[in-house]
Amino acid sequence: MLQYIGYIVTVLVGVTLGMMGSGGSILTVPNLVYLFGLNPVQATSYSLFIIGITSIIGSIPKIKNKLVNYRIAIIFGIPSMFSMFATRRFLMPQLPAQFQIPFVGVVEKDLLLMIAFAVVMILAAYSMITNKQEDCIDCGKKMEKNTKLLVIQGVIIGMISGIFGAGGGFLIIPGLVVLAKVPMKNAVATSLFLVAINSFVGFGSDYQQFSSFNWNLLGILTGLSVIGIIIGNYLSKFISSTQLKPIFGYFILVIAGLILIQELIY
Template identity: 45%
Template sequence: MEILGFIGALMMGLTLGLIGGGGSILTVPILVYLFSVDTVLATAYSLFIVGLTSLIGSFSHISQRNVHWRTAIVFGIPSIISVYLTRMYFVPLIPEQILTVGSFSLTKPILILIFFAVLMVFASYTMIRECKKCKEKQVGEIEYNYPLILLEGLVVGTITGLVGAGGGFLIIPALVILAKLPMKQAVGTSLVIIALKSLIGFVGDIKGSEAINWHFLGNFSVIAIIGIVLGSMLSKKVSDEKLKPAFGYFVLVMGLYIITKELFFHHA
């Protein structure tokens, strides 16, 4: 199972490098199901892995001037604050045992996984459908809808804090539609935002660092980084118009599998 898990880490990085988002949605399921990592700890691991991988992936975009720093700051600050507060204060407040109905017990790990799976289904929809607004080349001066950008930053930060996903599938459309960024700049800016908010959110878990297996975390991260470097190289040759919907269907199947398993076969 570990070999499959590390192959999954490579694929996660590869996808992130190829299409600029979406790959991080697989990190928690890989950690939970293939490495048997505790669900809450897996969300913390995911923040570190996704943050570090996105940081490495952003370097090429920075060198190509595909990062719009003003937008990164406007979107990033509320996102960073909310992800840190969520990890530090909200996640620890969720009770281990939430409710019991008959033989089914809704626990904290099951709740997080189900919420994560619902997020995966939503992510798959955004990847499968044709987003014409995202494909249009934007021209002219960049515009801002400040209230919506700030609100989106808070929402994405909270989701990231809860489930450990980078949220690129939410950030990129927001940057294109709300900030009127060209697609390439949206991808580059998104990677910078994901890196900052994920790594700072991980700091909220450092207080429980005795539970963190740094050796394992390092190995997984290195393989994911190799994947994002390879993905960035392949992205110049492979069109994401077919790749993104195909990956979307895969994420959809994974999300439905997690919901079914946790709700109906958890005790099997």
């Protein structure tokens, strides 16, 4: 029964990616952990594959409509890609199975990862919900020239994406909209393009685990997610940028709350 619910959630993963250029990983990781019974570390690898394939397919119509900002994608994406690869390849294998937290005691790595994931989501959601700025094409063009800011953002988001097995869209969108002043529709398209690249790099860095993967399950989930993103791309045509920002923020907030409830109460 739980797996059938998981299949439905997987379609929703694609829908959210198509509509908002992100949100796939924040649904995929909990979906794989709670409904398919994977451990959080393995779930992050599965998530990167599913989100990578889905995002690259979903970005095709947005590329055709010239919504992807390639300058930002390059300046932001290359540092993010290298940061994510280094995190997955060198940092993650070194993390201990348990952490000693002051005033708390011993905490398992899996629990700590899920709680930290939820906290980062809440911060990203807050930045979008409280951001009242209107889309400004000229503002975005000015910020494109701030190479240093975009590189720093890319490195930080790449590292966070590597730790949590996320394509990074739920952080890329607030970064592009709030800090880089990119119009929401362009931020969604650029994010989807970057998420695809980041996900493939992150998944490739886990090559030593490939033999232990359930490729049949991975193929089914990826197919369902692709169906979802086709639906999401279609629905995005009917939602304005102004409506999309708070929807995105509250969506992330709800998922973060559910993760915290599951990890801390149940």
